[in-house]
Amino acid sequence: MMKDDQKVTQVRKTVKCLNSIINKLHSNLNNRKIKNKTVLLYVFCVLVPVLVTNIVVIGNILGASSKERKENIDNIANSVAHDISSSLENAVYVTYDIYAGKSIRNFLDTNYKNDIEYFRAYNGVFENYIFYASSKHLISDITLYSDNKSMINGGRFYRIDTIQNQNWYKEFVKANVDLLIYPYYNDSIYINHTNRMLSVIRKLNYIEFSNIEKIVKLDLNYGKISEAIDSSAFDTTVYVCYQNKIIFSNDPSDKGIKKDYEDISKIANMKIQNKKSYSIYGFDFDIYLKDYRYDYTSILVNKFWLIIGLFLADAIIPAIMLTLFSSSITKRILMLGKYMKMIKGEQFDLIPTTEGKDEIGELLDDYNLMATRMKNLIEYEYKSKLEQQELHLARQQAELQALYSQINPHFIFNVLESIRMHSVIKCEYETSHMVESLAKLMRKSAQWGSDLITIEQELEFTKDYLSLQKYRFGDGFNYKFRIQENCNNYLIPSLVLVTFVENSCVHGFNREGHFGTIFVKVYEENFYLFIEIEDTGIGMDEEQVRSLEKSLNEASIDSLQNSASLGMLNACVRLKKYCGNQVKITIESEEHEGTCVIIAILLENLRRK
Known part of the structure; x- marks a missing residue:
């Protein structure tokens, strides 16, 4: 805390x-002249931002150039890696062909009885040796080895016992993998092309069970790969390293493909610009790049005049415009100040010309209006006092009228109470009950705009009204209520329910001899409070239903002013005022069958007592 x-x-x-x-x-x-403020505005809002913007632009140009340089170096490294990876992938695909070749498998596994049988099988294999012809530009040599004792060494097939002392075979056995990519130097006196070797060695361990060891060795065309790397380097010195050896390089000081691989220590003290590591089929190699040149000076020289031009345009044009703005403002403000001083001497002269339609022009117009009103105020001061007295008297008269209007309802209530008491004394209990219901209705009507009431109170008021109607219509008229108990305490505007019930009585049973029943239902469902008023009256046609439904849902103060029928419209406006505009009214009706009005109010817009 x-x-x-x-x-x-x-x-x-x-x-x-x-x-x-x-x-x-x-x-x-506030203590500075407008001219000085304009200078400060120019310095801090134009000149300084322009300088900062130009510095940022130059910085972005240099940053973009540096980023482009790095991307170019990365692209060179990726291009070299792609050349190597593509060559290795093609070689590995050739081993897949050999691995899947049935004739090669059978040739290496067969136990030959004599040399003639072997040579016949040998010739048959090479008739289908299409894979070698299709890939000879990538691969310098393909040799297959088998532990088959009946094979004769020669051509491209040898027994494994002839290579057991060679370093590449020992490394393959030591690695204990199915596929090995291995660069090495071959110092054999029988090599007549290159001593630097990059070989793909693969076990031919077929799915079928066999005790004979078989491998294939593909020697990649070292010279072709070196040419591809040199083409991708773009005047950049590239070193491709595997473990502690430089296996490819376009460095002019390289000893050549007839010499052993150089040690990686050669580049230890060089200024390397980028290093990236790659891996393919377990063959991990690194690419180092240096001597990439990127001329920043030429970039700035090319953009120099553009930057200077933009700077001058950004600095001079605002200076000219601010000068014009300052002159436009100060000239008219000085003129306004001159006439304001004249008002101090009670001279209400008007400004002859109000130049401009901007804020200052409006201010000059307002000055003229103020001067005119001040002059008129002085001239008509006494007349104004008389008008105020008349307004005061009118207000007092309105208050007296309001007090008088409150006397009439109370007088009527007292008269109705006297009639009810005389009816009780004469044992006319039905008449007494009707007079009491009428008094309640009139008293409630006199206070209908005062407050919200509960649904339970509104229902009691509605029952008083319906009991009067039943007294009027007789046994041909009935009413029923079905109210969920938890709905009684919701607050709604007073006289809303009884207004709709009254409409059913007046319009639903307006044909002689046509009476019926009114049903009132209140319940909760799907986050809404529903109030249903249904009658078994004469009903309405479809056009009347849609017109009435539209007018009730779109009810407003304006519609009240322009409508001859105010009851239900008034109730709808009050419902929307107190319960939100989401109140929805639906009307269902059939001619000669009856009408049902459904009021849906969102529960979250209601309050409970």
Whole structure:
């Protein structure tokens, strides 16, 4: 808590300090001439931002150039890696062909009885040796080895016992993998092309069970790969390293493909610009790049005049425009000040010309209006006092009229109470009950706009009204209520329900001899409060239903002013006022069958008592 209080205190001090600085700046600016303010505006809002913008632009140009340089170096490295990876992938695909070749498998596994049988099988294999012809531009040599003792060494097939002492075979056995990519130097006196070798060695361990060891060795065309790397380097020196050896390089000081691979220590003290690592089929190699050249000076020279031009345009044009703005403002403000001084001497002269339609032009117009009104105010001061007295008398008269209007309802209530008491004395209990119901209705009507009431209170009022109607219509008229108990305490505007019930009585049973029943139902469902008023009266046609439904849902103060029928429209406006505009009214009716009005109110817009 102590730390939080300290933080709050520190924030308050900071805010107070900032407010003090802002107030001082305001005070300083208020004491300066508009011309000086314009100069400050130009310096801080034009000149400084232009300088900062140009510096940022130059920085972005240099940053973009640096980014482009890095991307170019990365692209070179990726291009070289792609050349190597593509060559290795093609070689591995050839091993897949050999692996899947049935004739090669049978040739290496067959136990030959004599040399003639072997040579016949040998010739048959090479008739289908299409894979070698299709890939010879990528591969310099393909050799297959088998532990088959009946094979004769020669051509491209040898027994494994002839290679057991060679380093590449030992490394393959030591690695204990199915596929090995292995660069090495071959110092054999029988090599007549290149001594630097990059070979793909693969076990031919077929799915079928066999005790004979078989492998294939593909020697890649080292020279072709070197040419591809040199073509992708784009005047950049590239070193491709595997473990501690430089296996490919376009460095002019390289000893050549007839010499052993150079040690990686050669590049230890070089200024390497980029290093990227790659891996393919377990063959991990690194690519180092240096000597990539990128001329920043030429970029700045090419953009120099453009930057200078933009700077001048951004600095000079605003200076000219601010000068014009300053002149436009100061000239008219000085003129306004001159006429304001004249008002001090009670001279209400008008400004002859109000130049411009901007805020200052409006201010000059307002000055003229003010001067005119002040002059008229002085001239008509006494007349104004008389008008105020007349208004005061009119207000008092309206208050007296309002008091008088309150006397009539109370007088009528007292008369009705006297009639009810005389009916009780004469044992006319039905008449007494009807007079009591009428008194309740009139008293409630006199107070109908005062407050919200509960649904339970509104229902009691509705029952009083319906009992009067039953007294009027007799046994041919009935009414029924079905109310969910939890709905009784919801607050709605008073006289809403009885207004719709009254409409059913007046319009639903307006044909002689046509009576019926009114059903009132209140319940909750799907987050809404539903109030249903249904009658078994004469009903309405489809056009009447849609017209009435539309007018009730779109009810407003304006519609009240323009309508001859106010009852239900008034109730709808009050419902929307107190229960939100989402109140929806639906009407269902059939001619000669009856009408049902359904009021749906969103529960979250209602309050409970």
